[in-house]
Amino acid sequence: MDTLMTRFYKHYPHLKHNKAVDSFISKEENRTLIEQFLHEPNAEREHELNEAFKSHYFDIRFTAYVSSSLYFHSVNFDKKHRTYSERHPLTLDKKTDQGDGQAFIDLVPDHSDSLSPFKNYSTLAECLEDDDLLAGYMALTERQQRILDLAYVQEWSDTEIARSMGVSQQAISKSHKKALNALRTLLQKKE
């Protein structure tokens, strides 16, 4: 590798310390091209080498362009978002008169624990009001019904359901999805 670079820079001393050239040489396929050119220099091989370098240089510039575009786009987005929020604060985002820096939103009690619509039920059958949906639910296997009950009434994760049923999370995920697909198919047929 060292000898290759020494020989290469002997041909092109002006390219020494050029980062683009260094990264070009670091690639195995490019080293092979250089090796071939140095071993038997001719116009065809030089052209091949030049084309490979052009392609490599384009990649570098393209990556840099995309990277800087993403950076500036996100910075601009953040600036616009902040400016808009400051000019048009939502009622709940406004500061209170208390002088403690609190916003109205901070005074709203969090009732998220009691938001579950099925808190007072133990199975989906007890709370489904749509007849078609209920019929679809009843057509599922007992196991699938059980999984839907735990997932939507008790709000358990697949992992928790799996643990309680003594099977893997993947098995629950699969049955869960299958049950939903069965329900969807049944409802589509009814429409």
Add this chain to the structure above:
DNA sequence: TCAGCCGCTGACACGAAAGT
């Protein structure tokens, strides 16, 4: 940036029930 957790998916296997 990385590790851990969670959920999803594909591949493959097995047993039971239904169909031929």
Add this chain to the structure above:
DNA sequence: ACTTTCGTGTCAGCGGCTGA
């Protein structure tokens, strides 16, 4: 008896999210 279909299982791998 054999084949097909269905429900269910595991394993491996991937991606998204989150907290350290």
